Amino acid sequence: MEGAHLKVSDLACRRGDRVLFRGLSFDLAPGGALQVRGANGTGKSSLLRIVAGLLRPFAGKVEFAGSVSLLDGNLPLDEHLPLGKALAFWARIDGANEALDAPGLNVLSDVPVRYLSTGQRKRAAIVQSAPKPGGLWLLDEPLNGLDAAAAKWLVGRVSEHCAGGGLALIASHQPFGLGDLTPLDIVDYAP
Amino acid sequence: MSVFATLLRRDLALAFGGGRRGGAVLPVLFFLAVAMLFPFAVGPDPVPLSRAGGGIVWVAALLAAILPLDRLFAPDFEQGFLDQFALRGISEEAVAAVRLLSHWLSFGPPLMLATLPAAALLGLDGETVATLEWGLLAGTPGLAAIGLMIAALTLTLRAGAALAGLMLVPLAVPLLIFGAGALSTGGDAGIALTAAISLLLCALTPFAAGAAIRAAREG
Numbered sequence: 317m318e319g320a321h322l323k324v325s326d327l328a329c330r331r332g333d334r335v336l337f338r339g340l341s342f343d344l345a346p347g348g349a350l351q352v353r354g355a356n357g358t359g360k361s362s363l364l365r366i367v368a369g370l371l372r373p374f375a376g377k378v379e380f381a382g383s384v385s386l387l388d389g390n391l392p393l394d395e396h397l398p399l400g401k402a403l404a405f406w407a408r409i410d411g412a413n414e415a416l417d418a419p420g421l422n423v424l425s426d427v428p429v430r431y432l433s434t435g436q437r438k439r440a441a442i443v444q445s446a447p448k449p450g451g452l453w454l455l456d457e458p459l460n461g462l463d464a465a466a467a468k469w470l471v472g473r474v475s476e477h478c479a480g481g482g483l484a485l486i487a488s489h490q491p492f493g494l495g496d497l498t499p500l501d502i503v504d505y506a507p
Numbered sequence: 508m509s510v511f512a513t514l515l516r517r518d519l520a521l522a523f524g525g526g527r528r529g530g531a532v533l534p535v536l537f538f539l540a541v542a543m544l545f546p547f548a549v550g551p552d553p554v555p556l557s558r559a560g561g562g563i564v565w566v567a568a569l570l571a572a573i574l575p576l577d578r579l580f581a582p583d584f585e586q587g588f589l590d591q592f593a594l595r596g597i598s599e600e601a602v603a604a605v606r607l608l609s610h611w612l613s614f615g616p617p618l619m620l621a622t623l624p625a626a627a628l629l630g631l632d633g634e635t636v637a638t639l640e641w642g643l644l645a646g647t648p649g650l651a652a653i654g655l656m657i658a659a660l661t662l663t664l665r666a667g668a669a670l671a672g673l674m675l676v677p678l679a680v681p682l683l684i685f686g687a688g689a690l691s692t693g694g695d696a697g698i699a700l701t702a703a704i705s706l707l708l709c710a711l712t713p714f715a716a717g718a719a720i721r722a723a724r725e726g
């Protein structure tokens with residue numbers, strides 16, 4: 317089966333009365349990964365949210381036929397529920413089997429989400445946002461709050477996903493240790 | 508299990524299970540508290556109490572509808588639930604429709620149940636209680652729908668909770684006029700009109716709330 321391409325053409329983003337970037341175009345083939353780089357407030361997160369279809373672009377368009385997953389700073393899990401049950405809700409929505417495959421998470425299955433540490437919350441969010449095979453995985457500052465071992469595990473997850481024909485779009489101001497990563501400096505598209 | 512059943516189950520568990528939405532218990536207690544305060548303020552004379560009692564119950568129901576407003580959408584919006592639903596192709600309208608159903612279930616029937624002790628406190632007779640219960644059955648879906656719409660519209664506002672309460676009051680006046688009006692006229696026409704307004708509001712709300720959620724993302 318032919319995997320889906322991500323085609324972004326002539327994208328512009330406006331927040332309030334400020335244009336963050338314009339004329340942004342790129343093409344990502346199946347198996348490709350792209351890192352959006354730039355300082356805080358330059359529009360990395362907005363770009364990801366536009367690609368996800370959550371924000372309307374000021375100009376331009378995004379074409380992608382496939383499932384999209386987003387990992388951002390939020391943890392969409394019910395805080396009072398044990399981690400296992402909170403993740404099981406999303407597994408039921410996705411019609412998938414729940415898998416607590418992040419290192420150190422399976423022992424936390426019975427712990428309410430609100431008791432998790434920053435790094436554990438981030439790992440739970442990564443599990444929650446796990447993409448479908450061949451889908452597009454949007455990662456917004458994915459390394460925030462992760463220790464070295466967990467960061468390495470995440471890079472492994474992303475490279476596995478791309479090896480299986482999936483796409484990844486990573487917004488981060490710090491280096492992401494993935495071998496085959498196309499850089500995209502958002503400053504180049506500032507107005 | 509279908510996606511909608513899964514959503515409804517989570518909503519109901521949050522409403523009744525003492526989850527973060529504070530549950531269905533708080534509005535009911537507030538409703539009873541208002542009904543209990545009136546005899547203290549007006550005096551124990553049963554004649555004015557039983558005459559005004561039906562209206563008092565309606566006002567108490569309207570005030571109780573304000574309490575859950577800030578927990579209807581705001582936590583899900585801030586925690587990214589609504590974003591994740593959208594990514595999975597579940598439309599905002601569908602999320603709002605499911606939430607309307609769960610909100611009414613956690614608000615309407617408990618209030619109708621609490622009307623019985625409230626009616627006893629106010630010394631209402633059986634006929635008035637029956638008209639009141641039918642009126643609440645017809646009116647509470649409308650109150651729930653107005654609340655849901657306002658909760659979605661005030662998502663990005665700082666003082667959303669206080670403003671939402673103020674916005675609900677004038678919008679709920681038609682329901683109050685026909686619902687409480689049925690008590691004095693004793694006819695079914697008032698209840699039928701209340702039900703008609705409720706139906707209209709329930710049909711409109713998923714679309715209004717869905718559009719409001721999408722607009723809130725841009726904000």
